[in-house]
Amino acid sequence: MLSIVIVGTGNVAKHLFNAFAKSEEVKIVQVVGRNQNSLEGFSNIVPFSNDFAQIVDADVYIIAVKDDAIAKVSQSLASKKGIVVHTSGSVEMDSIVSPNRGVFYPLQTFTKDKALDFKSIPICIEAKQDESLKVVQMLGEDISEKVYVITSDQRKKLHLAAVFANNFTNHLYSISESICLQEGLSFELLQPLILETAKKIQSISPKEAQTGPARRNDKKSIQNHLSLLKDKKQTELYILFSEAIKKRYEEEL
Amino acid sequence: MLSIVIVGTGNVAKHLFNAFAKSEEVKIVQVVGRNQNSLEGFSNIVPFSNDFAQIVDADVYIIAVKDDAIAKVSQSLASKKGIVVHTSGSVEMDSIVSPNRGVFYPLQTFTKDKALDFKSIPICIEAKQDESLKVVQMLGEDISEKVYVITSDQRKKLHLAAVFANNFTNHLYSISESICLQEGLSFELLQPLILETAKKIQSISPKEAQTGPARRNDKKSIQNHLSLLKDKKQTELYILFSEAIKKRYEEEL
Known part of the structure; x- marks a missing residue:
């Protein structure tokens, strides 16, 4: 069982939350977001936090925030052992400060409150460390049938x-x-x-x-x-x- | 029961043929096309002709040919009493020489051998004579739930x-x-x-x-x-x- 923390409360975060909430292989152990209001749309079965200093331990941290906030948010996770990934199509993997870093980019347009079938959404992954790539791949394959390992340039x-x-x-x-x-x-x-x-x-x-x-x-x-x-x-x-x-x-x- | 002749053997003609072939209110009495080969894809239950001088009588003639051939094809129908319509989005209604003329424009992209549900395809109609408009409207409503009366400018x-x-x-x-x-x-x-x-x-x-x-x-x-x-x-x-x-x-x- 993989444990994950979702950081962010926007469309991508919410859609990933809904996809992983159904999983039997992945457990969402925490959702972290800046303001309490935007956390309300999430299920109440998972602990929420708006304190970035109180992030719990997990195998993978998924940063699903605006592109220009990724680097800063990743600093809150610098001391964690788990893999830190972002979900952006355009931000460098190396914007993340953790040495154990990667990318988990679902290539789709997400609309608020519009359900999507994640199974057919391509997820483009990348990881700094080979061992981590396997974990990120497992994470992708848990919700999608289309996981692609691609480079940052691609x-x-x-x-x-x-x-x-x-x-x-x-x-x-x-x-x-x-x-x-x-x-x-x-x-x-x-x-x-x-x-x-x-x-x-x-x-x-x-x-x-x-x-x-x-x-x-x-x-x-x-x-x-x-x-x-x-x-x-x-x-x-x-x-x-x-x-x-x-x-x-x-x-x- | 409305009788129609389809003139043309391209994608639009074939899709209209397939839609009307199922109808209980409209009977295709003839399909007319320049060359015998392209007539082959049509059902063999309807008489074909490649002789534009041998077009039979019908209530409506649907000209589904290339834009720049519409005027010329309509000349073969000049002596007919039935309503002559074309299916083009851009050609003037008045390109048709018959006084009893109109437009029957299905707004969709048609691909060869790819079935489409006509019910949801908008059909934009127009007719020179009020009485004919009613007939063209009946024709449209026979295959589609979305029939719009619009002007040539629109x-x-x-x-x-x-x-x-x-x-x-x-x-x-x-x-x-x-x-x-x-x-x-x-x-x-x-x-x-x-x-x-x-x-x-x-x-x-x-x-x-x-x-x-x-x-x-x-x-x-x-x-x-x-x-x-x-x-x-x-x-x-x-x-x-x-x-x-x-x-x-x-x-x-």
Whole structure:
């Protein structure tokens, strides 16, 4: 049985808590957070503490706090023997002061109060010490079927790729919503298309799945669309995407 | 009972065929296509023709061909009494020569051999004559629970919004795949994130759902990402998205 302490009370902390709370192999021995209020959403079967000097002993400490607080929080754990991991996609493993350190990065977008099935969430792990890597791997495999050992450099690139796949994609959704609302149309009209677009690339490479005016170099449709766009940033994005898509498939046209 | 002829043998034609083939209210009386080979995928219970001079009489003719072929195909139907509709998001209703014309635009991305549940696919309709609108609406409601009467201007804007939500989004997936492959990482790592990002906006407005370095104006992460990007178009997109997201939420920061 592995004992863990979760440090943090945000979305990631809460989702990890819920996943490990069901485990028979891992026991959450404490949840630590700065303010008592945000601890309230957690189950009351696990001891809470808002005193970073009172953290109990455990096999693994999972720091699930904001990126720029990780280094500071890890100082409270400097004297502990257990493995200290953070859950960030972009922070250096070596930001953690403990010599026995690692990374436990669940690659998913977490929404408050929206349950997720952890089994299918990729967990990207890394550890300074080989023995610790085995423990972190056990921890990952306890809640997910997809545990990947990757390097810090790979993780940084993966985080960058995730910004394109998640943050920028969401901004495109946001633009499409604006265009609908300006025309008095419900965003509901686009929701099935958006879901199907994401489902499609679960089995087909996005390179193969590409369609649209830019893909087939349909200059007339592109001109029509540009004449409809009034917003400067939306126009710039439309032009840049059309150029990038055209360039990507140039040899095939 | 409504009788329909489907003109076209591509993805949209085939998906509409499969949807109406199950109907008890609509009868497909003929499928018309240029070449015999592409007609093969259709059920053999409906008569096929590759002779546009031999199109039979029907209540509605659904032209599901490439945008730039719609006007020409509609000429073969000029003498017919039935309603002639096309299925395009961007072509003028008036491209159809018949006076009794309309639009039957299913807003979805169709993949060959990938079954879709038509019930949840929005169908945007329009008709030149009020009486015909009722018939086109019946046709839509026969296969979908989401039939919207919209104008040609609204449809053009909707098609533009769909390019952002589908084509450009897919290109972002494609970029994220490239970044993974360059690092020797499987694109499987990002698939659950992509699906969850699309699921999230089924219940939350994308404007509310926005996260990431640009959203919180995290200049350090943005600089780190830019230093990792080598491709010029990817860099341009990263900068433009970050500026656009920052601008959108400026008043809130």
